[in-house]
Each structure stands twice: as C-alpha cells, then as structure tokens.
Amino acid sequence: MSKRTILFLSIAAILLFIVGGVAYVVGGTAAVSCAGSGATTISTDCASQGALPVLIGTALLGLGGLCSLLAFIFGLIKTAQLGAWVWFVLILLFTPLATLIYGIVGPDKPQAQAAY
Numbered sequence: 001m002s003k004r005t006i007l008f009l010s011i012a013a014i015l016l017f018i019v020g021g022v023a024y025v026v027g028g029t030a031a032v033s034c035a036g037s038g039a040t041t042i043s044t045d046c047a048s049q050g051a052l053p054v055l056i057g058t059a060l061l062g063l064g065g066l067c068s069l070l071a072f073i074f075g076l077i078k079t080a081q082l083g084a085w086v087w088f089v090l091i092l093l094f095t096p097l098a099t100l101i102y103g104i105v106g107p108d109k110p111q112a113q114a115a116y
Contacts, residue, residue, distance in 0.1 A: 001074040007103025009071035010096070013064045020060025027053025068096060075099045082110050 030053065072095050079088040084107050090098040 001078055003078065003103055003106060003108055006071050006074050006078065006099060009067045009074065010100040010103050013067035013071060013096070014100070016060050016064030016067060020057045020062075020064055022057070023053045023060060024057030027051070027055075027057055068099075071099045071103075075102055079106070082107055084111065 072091065075091045075098075076088060079085070079091060079102070087098075087102055087106055091102060
C-alpha cells in the first residue's frame with residue numbers, strides 16, 4: 001500500500017463516480033422520456049431502454065465506492081505507520097479530498113524525531 005496506490009485508487013474512485021453518475025442519469029431520463037409527458041406509467045418496452053445504463057451506472061458507482069473505501073483504509077494505515085497524525089485526522093474527517101491530496105503531496109517517510 002504505497003502512496004501511489006492510494007493516489008490511483010482515489011483518482012479511479014472519482015472517475016468511476018462521474019461516469020457511473022452520468023450513466024445512471026442517462027438511463028433514468030431515457031426511460032422517463034420514452035413514456036411521454038402525459039403518461040402516468042412506463043411500459044416495459046420503455047423501461048428496458050433505460051435499464052442497461054442504470055445497471056451499468058449502479059455497478060460503476062459501486063466500484064467507485066469500493067475504490068474510495070480502499071483508498072481511505074490504506075491512507076489511514078499508511079499515515080498511522082508513518083506517525084503522520086495530522087494527515088491521519090484529515091483523512092479520517094475529509095475522506096475523499098484528503099485522501100487524494102495525501103496521495104499527491106503527503107509524506108512517504110516517517111518524520112524525524114526531535115532530539116532532546
């Protein structure tokens with residue numbers, strides 16, 4: 001679980017959320033627009049037109065959630081191992097954004113101990 005892995009998981013999660021959300025919305029609007037403005041129900045033919053994009057969108061959103069969860073867990077473990085407690089708290093409180101920023105600019109090595 002390197003910093004690079006955390007960065008790639010964060011970027012993958014963001015991209016999957018965007019693409020999955022677009023597919024989900026496109027599928028939903030295709031099914032609704034097929035029914036027409038005066039229809040109160042959606043026929044099975046119209047519903048099947050929007051079913052595949054909604055299913056794909058749901059799967060992509062699920063994969064995005066999994067990538068985000070893995071980046072979160074790996075980020076917490078890595079920062080705890082390094083003793084970077086400020087980064088640990090930031091990732092804990094501001095998960096997606098802080099994990100992405102940690103992957104870009106966070107520390108790789110433990111901080112030097114102060115000499116007394």
